[in-house]
Amino acid sequence: xxxxxxxxxxxxxxxxxxxxxxxxxxxxxxxxxxxxxxxxxxxxxxxxxxxxxxxxxxxxxxxxxxxxxxxxxxxxxxxxxxxxxxxxxxxxxxxxxxxxxxxxxxxxxxxxxxxxxxxxxxxxxxxxxxxxxxxxxxxxxxxxxxxxxxxxxxxxxxxxxxxxxxxxxxxxxxxxxxxxxxxxxxxxxxxxxxxxxxxxxxxxxxxxxxxxxxxxxxxxxxxxx
Ligand SMILES: [Zn+2]
Ligand SMILES: [Zn+2]
Numbered sequence: 001x002x003x004x005x006x007x008x009x010x011x012x013x014x015x016x017x018x019x020x021x022x023x024x025x026x027x028x029x030x031x032x033x034x035x036x037x038x039x040x041x042x043x044x045x046x047x048x049x050x051x052x053x054x055x056x057x058x059x060x061x062x063x064x065x066x067x068x069x070x071x072x073x074x075x076x077x078x079x080x081x082x083x084x085x086x087x088x089x090x091x092x093x094x095x096x097x098x099x100x101x102x103x104x105x106x107x108x109x110x111x112x113x114x115x116x117x118x119x120x121x122x123x124x125x126x127x128x129x130x131x132x133x134x135x136x137x138x139x140x141x142x143x144x145x146x147x148x149x150x151x152x153x154x155x156x157x158x159x160x161x162x163x164x165x166x167x168x169x170x171x172x173x174x175x176x177x178x179x180x181x182x183x184x185x186x187x188x189x190x191x192x193x194x195x196x197x198x199x200x201x202x203x204x205x206x207x208x209x210x211x212x213x214x215x216x217x218x219x220x221x222x223x224x225x
Contacts, residue, residue: 018046018086018197023077024053025092025120032123032140036091039141040148042203043181045196046086056094062105067095070111070120077118087151089144090120093127100169109171110143112150119147125171134207139175141206149182153193159183180206 020040022033037048060072073096077088100106109126112119123140130136145163157164162183167174181203182190190198 019082019084020044020046020048020087020089021051021082021085022048022089022091023051025073025090026053026056026094028053028091028093028123032093032137033091035137035141036089036121036144039144039180039206040089043145043199044148044152045199051082056092062097065095065097065105065107067097067105067107068092069105070096070098070108070122073120074111074113074116074118077120078116081117085117087148088118089148090118092120092122093124094122095124096120096122106169109139109167109175110147112147114150114155115153116151119151121147126175129172138180138207139172142175142178142180143171145180145182145206146178149186149190152190152197154182154186154189157183157186159185162186 022036024033033050037050040046041048056068057072057076060068060076062069073090073092077090081088095107096109096111097105097107098111100108107125108122109124110119110121121140121144123136126136126139126143130139142163146167149164154164156166159165161177161179162185163178163180164182164186165174165178181201182198187198187201
């Protein structure tokens with residue numbers, strides 16, 4: 001009996017040491033924050049806290065396209081990260097962009113710093129291009145898991161169905177082709193870097209609404225990050 005208790009305490013310890021803050025940037029509907037938290041909680045051993053809303057920083061606004069530069073939002077999130085934060089997930093409803101190859105300002109759904117502290121997600125493209133709420137939430141959850149994977153040290157992955165697939169500029173198609181989970185190869189990479197951080201596979205699916213069909217041209221993707 002005693003040894004069982006000890007084992008339980010040890011097993012619970014790592015999650016308590018890892019706190020991830022979900023930071024709403026500007027006005028974000030609470031339901032979206034919960035979708036993000038649920039998707040990550042099902043996959044990652046950590047405590048996920050929803051932080052207070054922060055104003056979108058003016059210095060990240062790119063006036064010519066009326067949207068926010070994702071890499072500047074990441075810098076902003078890093079600049080006053082809580083001391084106990086292991087990772088930070090910024091979430092906004094505003095359009096975001098970054099530089100993709102020769103295109104200076106490319107609209108994206110998310111950007112994650114590989115092996116870094118923070119990532120940022122936007123619901124903007126999915127809200128605009130999803131016909132159902134269900135599809136929008138599934139796609140949004142998928143990109144949350146993807147960008148968080150970058151902060152866990154993962155780069156893009158060629159394995160079919162892996163959530164870390166390169167969107168290649170097609171945010172909707174990529175989310176719909178994804179299983180929503182890290183593949184075996186990616187899981188092993190994360191395990192080497194941060195043992196025990198991923199929960200066992202077979203997390204609950206991200207929801208329905210995959211492949212609802214597209215009536216609009218593919219919007220720009222989640223980008224190089
Ligand atoms: Zn993979
Ligand atoms: Zn990526």
